[in-house]
Structure formats: C-alpha cells, structure tokens
Ligand code: ATP
C-alpha cells in the first residue's frame with residue numbers, strides 16, 4: 001500500500017475522551033472512529049488488524065477441527081423464550097420489533113440459535129462430536145461502555161459451541177478449546193493466562209477465563225507467578241487425543257490463578273509468599289461446559305447407541321476479537337505509539353522515502369516495495385511529500401514492527417537502514433539484503449498461516 005493513496009487519518013492531538021492508552025492510540029493512529037457510545041467504525045488500519053486477528057482465530061479453530069458457519073445478528077425472541085433467557089437477560093439485550101410486530105433481538109450470544117440449528121439437522125450420535133463456531137458482531141447494551149473497543153456495545157466475538165454425546169466427550173471439547181486458545185493468543189504475541197472463573201448460575205468447575213495482565217484491566221486477578229513462565233510454543237498436538245489435551249489443561253491450570261469472583265484467600269495462602277501476585281487483567285476469552293442446560297429445554301437430542309434419545313452435552317467458548325486489539329496495544333506500546341507483534345501487524349514493514357521526488361531514491365523505494373510484495377509481504381510505503389521527522393513519527397505511532405529508511409546518502413553506498421520498532425536498533429544493509437532479512441523474519445509467521 002502506498003500511503004499517498006491510503007486513508008490513514010492520524011490525529012496530532014491526544015483525544016480527550018480516551019482514558020486508557022490503547023483507546024488513545026487507536027484514535028490517534030486513525031484505526032477507529034466512534035459513531036455513538038460503544039459503537040465504532042473500523043477505519044482501514046484498524047480493519048486490517050481486525051481481519052488479521054480474525055484470520056488467526058479461524059486458522060486455529062479449523063486446526064482444532066471446529067467448523068465455521070455464520071449466524072445472523074438479529075434473532076427471533078421466541079428462541080430465547082424457549083430457554084427462558086428472554087426474560088432473564090435484562091436490559092443488556094437490545095430488543096427490536098419489526099413491522100409485523102414480531103419481537104426480535106440483536107444477539108448478545110448464540111446458544112439458543114445454534115441449539116436450534118443442531119436440533120433441526122442432527123439426529124444420531126454418529127454425527128458427534130461436532131463443534132460449530134462463527135465470528136459475528138454481538139450487541140450488549142453495556143451500562144458503561146468505555147475504553148474504546150475494550151468494552152463496546154457492538155463488538156466482534158468468536159463464539160463456538162460443542163455438541164457431544166457424553167459429559168466425558170464434552171470435557172474433551174473443553175480441553176481442546178483451552179489448547180487451541182493458548183495457541184491462538186500466542187500467535188498474536190500475547191500471554192493470556194487461563195484462570196478459574198465463576199460458573200455463574202450453573203455452578204461447577206468448568207469455566208476458565210483467559211486474562212492478559214495489564215494495569216488497565218477491569219478484573220482483579222490472583223496468581224502464582226510460576227504460571228507466567230509457561231508457554232505453549234511450537235508443540236505439535238493431536239486434537240483428537242484426549243490424554244494429550246488433558247495434560248495441557250493440567251499443565252496450564254494446576255497453579256493458582258483466579259479472578260476475584262472465585263478467589264480464595266485460604267488456598268492462595270498455600271502459594272509460597274514470594275510467588276503470590278495480585279494484579280489486573282483483561283478478559284480476552286472464556287470457555288464453558290454447561291451440560292444439557294440448553295439441549296434439554298430446547299429438545300436437542302440424538303439417538304444414542306442403545307436406540308434411546310438423549311440430550312446432548314454442550315459447552316460454549318468465546319474470544320473477544322475486537323477487544324483483542326485493545327488488549328494487544330495495552331501490552332505493546334511505548335510513549336511514541338503502538339508496537340505491533342509481528343503476528344498481527346497491519347503491514348509487515350514501513351518504507352520511508354527520505355527524499356521524495358529524487359529519481360534514485362524513488363526508484364530504490366519502488367524496487368523494495370515491489371520485491372517485498374513479490375515475496376508475499378505487505379509493505380506500507382510512505383511516498384508522501386513530507387518531512388522525514390513527520391514520516392518517522394507517524395510510522396512510530398502506527399507501530400509497524402520494522403521500517404526501511406531509504407535516502408540518497410545511503411544509496412550512494414548501496415545501503416538502506418532497517419530499524420526495529422521495539423528496540424529502536426538499526427542496521428545498515430543493501431536494499432536486497434534488507435528485503436531478504438524481512439522475508440526471513442516473517443517466514444515462521446507466514447508458514448503458521450500456510451500450515452493451518
Ligand atoms: P465481561 O465480563 O468483560 O463483561 P463477559 O464474561 O460477559 O465479559 P463473554 O460472554 O464471556 O463476556 O464473551 C466472550 C468474550 O467476548 C469475553 O471474554 C470478552 O473478551 C469479549 N467481550 C465481552 N463483552 C464485551 C464488550 N462489551 N466489548 C468487547 N468485548 C467483549
């Protein structure tokens with residue numbers, strides 16, 4: 001992309017309405033525009049990151065054997081009357097009446113609708129296990145939308161639902177989701193810690209929230225510091241192998257890590273004092289096993305091996321796709337702006353032309369731009385007629401992990417500068433070597449997508 005033809009409305013001043021750094025930086029970097037409280041337009045740069053995050057979520061879901069579909073945002077109220085949640089949900093639900101006076105709602109989640117799809121089409125235990133998911137806009141009329149996309153009213157969520165014959169199989173689905181979520185967040189450059197959460201009205205131990213530690217997080221969390229040493233890394237995992245998935249769950253949930261809802265001082269006291277931590281966290285996902293809570297009242301049954309119909313065991317599993325942008329920025333920024341992890345960056349590198357209009361410099365930038373694209377990389381070329389200082393400042397603000405700086409003085413010696421956004425370190429290389437270096441850096445990231 002050439003910046004002269006792009007739409008990147010960066011702001012010079014700090015917007016007054018933003019209380020936290022991610023919200024401020026998303027507005028300043030021209031990623032989002034608020035349309036009304038908790039409802040945003042995604043401007044081109046923000047939309048690119050949003051799509052990138054969606055893509056990683058899709059890849060990891062499909063890798064785990066989960067099947068994508070797409071349900072609508074508007075739902076008939078009658079489905080929710082069947083489960084009893086139409087009345088329970090309260091004012092967070094946006095209720096709509098159509099011209100025929102039929103009650104609709106803008107879905108805050110999709111348990112009812114997916115259960116309806118399941119009961120209409122699945123009849124036998126032989127069609128199980130099945131996990132269906134989608135990435136779709138949700139609406140919750142939050143009492144206090146704030147912090148930009150972190151707590152919106154309209155927000156993008158991945159929500160998945162497993163259908164299994166037995167509780168044991170459904171718990172395997174739970175474990176499989178935990179594993180796939182660990183991989184998903186790590187690919188985004190995030191450490192999201194599974195923490196024991198509140199089972200809500202259903203109770204039980206089977207729910208974990210994934211939290212990114214950050215001062216601005218809305219949840220108070222308590223954990224054993226050893227948990228922050230764990231990484232999933234590049235392990236190969238067979239998602240059908242119950243024991244393997246169970247072992248990962250045990251590894252990642254055996255140390256103390258809880259949100260304030262389930263925190264227990266007495267158990268926490270058993271953690272050695274120097275490892276006890278209290279902090280704040282951003283909830284970026286949650287997994288849940290809830291048995292037959294929806295399948296029973298809604299009649300989602302299958303014919304079991306002995307010929308009798310039984311309700312299926314279900315769980316639901318959510319990732320806050322749009323909230324993740326805020327969480328990633330909270331965890332990756334400095335006083336100059338955002339620092340995108342390579343896995344989610346909107347562009348792989350910026351090209352800064354120090355002397356726009358100079359034939360040699362323009363030509364060198366064009367070849368770097370062309371070579372990067374030919375190698376499967378997406379550069380953002382700042383080809384505007386602007387001062388070098390202004391170009392550097394906007395590159396730093398929008399946070400691309402790498403920058404190639406091209407000027408006549410360097411080119412006279414056949415060198416350009418390759419700068420790392422996070423460390424600020426620069427090295428001098430020939431233009432060809434700079435491109436080759438970027439290809440090398442991004443190879444594992446492009447391969448992770450290709451393998452999925
Ligand atoms: P919270 O406790 O933050 O209100 P929740 O527990 O009600 O969230 P879930 O139903 O578990 O949310 O939804 C799955 C994920 O969707 C959450 O983990 C979170 O990342 C995201 N999410 C929930 N509410 C919002 C919101 N208002 N804005 C943006 N993302 C949200």
Ligand code: MG
Pocket residue numbers: 209283285286
């Ligand atoms: Mg939750």
